[in-house]
Amino acid sequence: MMNTEEREHTEQDALGKQLTDTLEAEHELAEDITDYTHHPKEDLVRLAENLIKETDYKKADAILKQIKPVFDELREKEKQEALDKFIAEGGEADGFEYKTDTLSQRFDQAVKQYRDKKARQQHESEKEKEKNLQTKTALLEKLRQLTDAEETTASIAALKQIQDEWKTIGAVPAAHSKNLWANYNALIELFYSNRSIYFELKELDRKKNLSLKQEICDKAEKLAQAEPSSQVIKELNDLHEEYKHVGPVPKEEQEALWQRFKAASDVVYDKRRAQLDTLRKEMDTNLQSKIALCEKAEQYTSFDSSKINDWNDKTKELLDLQKQWEAIGIVPREKARDVNKRFWAAFKTFFHHKNEFFKKLEAYRDQNLHKKAELCQQVEALLASEEVDLETAAEQVKKLQQNWKDIGPVPEKQRNQIFDRFKASCDAFFDKRRGKRNNTEKEFEVNYEKKQQICAAIEKMAEEQQTDMPAFESLRNEWQNTGFVPKKHMHTIQKRYSDAISRYLQQSKQLTDKEKDKIQIAIEVDASRNNPKAAKDLQKKEGFMRKRMSQLESDIAIWKNNMEFFGHSKNADKFRQEFTEKIQAAEQEYLSLKRQIQMIYENQ
Incomplete structure (x- = not known):
């Protein structure tokens, strides 16, 4: 059967394993599971280069484990795209040579430097552990010689020196740790057993150790009352190391003291395990929530429409899903990469389709821009010609103006520029035509008088709040069909007409707001065609x-x-x-x- 000290050492080993398992579980749950699948190559390279400066190798390994597959996937995708382009341009697959870009070279170099640094650190750590093993082995030999030697007044001082040196030596290779510690404790016990002359000193030392271990128990019991956390586990680990290095206590106290310390430790471990179990359940719930969002996001991968508003609406909906995704907590590490990849794959597919749609839309607008540029050239040619009949050309220009209306939108950046060009050409043409029609001034005066009458009629209808819509429309048509007026009256008569229309529309109850807006806008647009100020x-x-x-x-x-x-x-x-x-x-x-x-x- 095991004696009390042997059982204590065995149970300490078991508690040490509990501590190791708890810390590993915490590390697994706390490990960085940031989603890198949608990061560009530049970000991944920067992360890899930052690893070279990192001293926390567990953290660095976790990051590298996540970013390297993502980078390799991006690199393979680029290589495949380059191969497809090479073949599409007439090349043979066997003759394809892919040259990596600067980012790939930087990434590979950073990974190599980090791994070399880590290997050097591990090598130095192992060398240090071997050195510590040799030092402790030499101390054991000194302790063995001291135990076998005859008892002297200097024996206790020599033992204390060996104990102090032992505590200052760092870790040794794991394969030797347990055996080394057992031999050390056995020799200490044998030393005291062989020196009955110093029994009183031995008992005093045990009482001192008893006081120290009681203080350690007090600290452990306080930790047992606290909320479990990584810091609490770390502090308990430090207490175990301290308890382990304190020497033996009186035998009658040994078992009770150890059970007290073990009980406090068990409370901490049990509470922390329960907390981690709860966290795992939350992570499983988060995983199910993210899977549900993946299913929703995947519905957008088949979306298609010919309308900009539809694409914008779907974009807003998908971005709302992204916000929900980001609000969900962490998921189990072994599932994180797959579920992240699934969601972002759907996200990227939708925006790829959207980009394709806008590329086609831009191509369509570019075609419209080309068509409108041709109309500008035609008007400019009529304007520059000295042989063309202006009256015949005027009809051509009007037709070109109608064609302009029938052409769809152009790129937003060129919209004002091409419109100003076309309008300036048309204005210049009609100014030229007007300048050569001096004999029509009387007609212009007649038109002016006629438009004044039209304005007066509409003003009267507005003042008397008449609701005769046919009469109103007739006056509008008559205005449209009435020709030009003298240039000096153009602004004033147009303003009077616009004001009269506005007053009539304000009092009209037969027209809806939409119909009123349409009429008002039509008048303003019509005025802008022949009036630069109105256009502005x-x-x-x-x-x-x-x-x-x-x-x-x-x-x-x-x-x-x-x-x-x-x-x-x-x-x-x-x-x-x-x-x-x-x-x-x-x-x-x-x-x-x-x-x-x-x-x-x-x-x-």
């Missing part, structure tokens, strides 16, 4: 409407966010109603502005 005013108005729409979007988002913080009290319901009304009014204004901008484009 229209552009300024459009800019103001876009700025107002942005402000409304921001206000709506803020109000909706604020509503989420209201409680369920009576006053909260009142505030919620007020905010709801504000949001509805803002949304109506936003739609009205959007509709007006659309009308501007439709009438250009």
